[in-house]
Amino acid sequence: MxxxxxxxxxxxxxxxxxxxxxxxxxxxxxxxxxxxxxxxxxxxxxxxxxxxxxxxxxxxxxxxxxxxxxxxxxxxxVIHDLKRTNRILKNPSSGFWQEVSAQMEEWKLTDTEKEIAILLLRGFSHQQIAGVRQKSLRTVENQTASIYDKSSMRGKLEFISFFLTPLLPEED
CATH class of the missing domain: 1.10.287 (Helix Hairpins)
Known part of the structure; x- marks a missing residue:
C-alpha cells in the first residue's frame, strides 16, 4: 500500500x-x-x-x-556491501583476505573460529577440518554452528557466498 x-x-x-x-x-x-x-x-x-x-x-x-x-x-x-566489494577489488590478491579478516573481527570470532572459517572458505568439509585440526567431528560441528550464529548465516553455502559474491561480475 x-x-x-x-x-x-x-x-x-x-x-x-x-x-x-x-x-x-x-x-x-x-x-x-x-x-x-x-x-x-x-x-x-x-x-x-x-x-x-x-x-x-x-x-x-x-x-x-x-x-x-x-x-x-x-x-x-547495500552501501556496506559496496564498500566491502570496493576494498576487495582495489587489491584482489590481498584485499580479499584482509576483508575476510576484518569481517571476522566484526563478528567477534575467536581465533579457533577464524581458523575454521578460513578452512570453510577454502572448501573443507567438517570431516576434513576435524582431521586437519585433530579434533572430534562434534567439536568442529559445534564451532561451525557458533560461526554461523555469530555471522547470522544459515549454513556453509551462505557463509561462503557472503565472501565470494563481491568478486562475481554483475549480471547483464
Missing part, C-alpha cells in the same frame, strides 16, 4: 478541517446561546472529525516512518 499518494490531499483536507473548526468555534463564541444549541451537533461532529483525522494523520506518518526506516536499513546494507 503506497501511502505517499494520499499524503498531500489528506494534509489539505486536514488543514481545511482545522480552519473550519476554528471558524466554528469563533462563531459559537460570538453567537447568542440559542444559535449554539441548534449547531452543537454540528460543532461536536466537526470536533470529532478533526480528532479522528488527527489520529489518522499520526497513523499515516507512523507507517511512512516504518517504510523509510526499512528503506534506510536496506540502503545501509
Amino acid at each position: 503506497n501511502l505517499r499518494q494520499y499524503r498531500i490531499p489528506f494534509l489539505w483536507f486536514y488543514f481545511f478541517s482545522l480552519l473550519l473548526w476554528i471558524v466554528e468555534e469563533v462563531y459559537t463564541l460570538v453567537s447568542p446561546p440559542d444559535i449554539f444549541d441548534r449547531y452543537r451537533v454540528v460543532v461536536a461532529t466537526v470536533e470529532s472529525f478533526i480528532a479522528l483525522s488527527s489520529f489518522l494523520t499520526i497513523f499515516i506518518l507512523y507507517k511512512e516512518l516504518k517504510i523509510e526506516e526499512g528503506e534506510n536499513g536496506q540502503a545501509q546494507t
Whole structure:
C-alpha cells in the first residue's frame, strides 16, 4: 500500500478541517446561546472529525516512518556491501583476505573460529577440518554452528557466498 499518494490531499483536507473548526468555534463564541444549541451537533461532529483525522494523520506518518526506516536499513546494507566489494577489488590478491579478516573481527570470532572459517572458505568439509585440526567431528560441528550464529548465516553455502559474491561480475 503506497501511502505517499494520499499524503498531500489528506494534509489539505486536514488543514481545511482545522480552519473550519476554528471558524466554528469563533462563531459559537460570538453567537447568542440559542444559535449554539441548534449547531452543537454540528460543532461536536466537526470536533470529532478533526480528532479522528488527527489520529489518522499520526497513523499515516507512523507507517511512512516504518517504510523509510526499512528503506534506510536496506540502503545501509547495500552501501556496506559496496564498500566491502570496493576494498576487495582495489587489491584482489590481498584485499580479499584482509576483508575476510576484518569481517571476522566484526563478528567477534575467536581465533579457533577464524581458523575454521578460513578452512570453510577454502572448501573443507567438517570431516576434513576435524582431521586437519585433530579434533572430534562434534567439536568442529559445534564451532561451525557458533560461526554461523555469530555471522547470522544459515549454513556453509551462505557463509561462503557472503565472501565470494563481491568478486562475481554483475549480471547483464
